[in-house]
Amino acid sequence: GQNIDQPTEMTATEGAIVQINCTYQTSGFNGLFWYQQHAGEAPTFLSYNVLDGLEEKGRFSSFLSRSKGYSYLLLKELQMKDSASYLCAVRPSNYQLIWGAGTKLIIKP
Amino acid sequence: DSGVTQTPKHLITATGQRVTLRCSPRSGDLSVYWYQQSLDQGLQFLIQYYNGEERAKGNILERFSAQQFPDLHSELNLSSLELGDSALYFCASSPQIADTQYFGPGTRLTVL
Numbered sequence: 001g002q003n004i005d006q007p008t009e010m011t012a013t014e015g016a017i018v019q020i021n022c023t024y025q026t027s028g029f030n031g032l033f034w035y036q037q038h039a040g041e042a043p044t045f046l047s048y049n050v051l052d053g054l055e056e057k058g059r060f061s062s063f064l065s066r067s068k069g070y071s072y073l074l075l076k077e078l079q080m081k082d083s084a085s086y087l088c089a090v091r092p093s094n095y096q097l098i099w100g101a102g103t104k105l106i107i108k109p
Numbered sequence: 110d111s112g113v114t115q116t117p118k119h120l121i122t123a124t125g126q127r128v129t130l131r132c133s134p135r136s137g138d139l140s141v142y143w144y145q146q147s148l149d150q151g152l153q154f155l156i157q158y159y160n161g162e163e164r165a166k167g168n169i170l171e172r173f174s175a176q177q178f179p180d181l182h183s184e185l186n187l188s189s190l191e192l193g194d195s196a197l198y199f200c201a202s203s204p205q206i207a208d209t210q211y212f213g214p215g216t217r218l219t220v221l
Contacts, residue, residue, distance in 0.1 A: 042212035101151040
């Protein structure tokens with residue numbers, strides 16, 4: 001089967017750094033996405049990785065290792081507004097994304 | 110603002126009823142996706158359309174149906190509603206089939 005695992009919940013302190021991991025087992029791989037979703041709102045696109053390595057975008061970075069079936073989202077200089085769920089999604093084929101259950105990130109002052 | 114619009118924003122109805130949710134994709138996007146998200150649950154993929162044709166089906170109940178019209182807007186029809194159908198329903202769009210998906214604000218459906 002196809003499976004994506006993320007921690008259910010994480011807590012971090014304002015101003016700190018947090019790493020949210022995502023491991024996947026899928027039949028084929030054509031890219032991995034990270035989305036941010038605030039409670040009751042729509043998911044918003046954060047990053048896309050299809051090749052191994054680190055992609056940096058401001059305070060957010062995303063890493064991919066295809067051989068290990070592993071990705072992480074790194075958030076630096078955490079702000080209270082970063083409190084949200086972070087969704088990892090893998091595209092095993094060209095049609096359908098497989099979504100993780102999401103990681104709820106709680107930021108404390 | 111992603112450019113994807115969904116109407117209505119909120120919908121309250123009774124069990125056994127039928128409702129229609131509407132989605133207009135971003136300008137130029139040909140692919141539309143529907144998702145269901147129950148309270149504190151993950152996104153459940155329902156169905157995908159590309160340029161008017163169904164391209165992929167997920168965990169969509171037989172009571173649910175969808176279509177994409179020639180102007181590329183899409184409608185999701187939910188019938189014989191049950192309490193468990195209460196959820197946020199998101200529409201997303203992308204330029205082509207395998208591109209990044211951009212989500213609309215969602216329709217919150219409450220079945221009483």
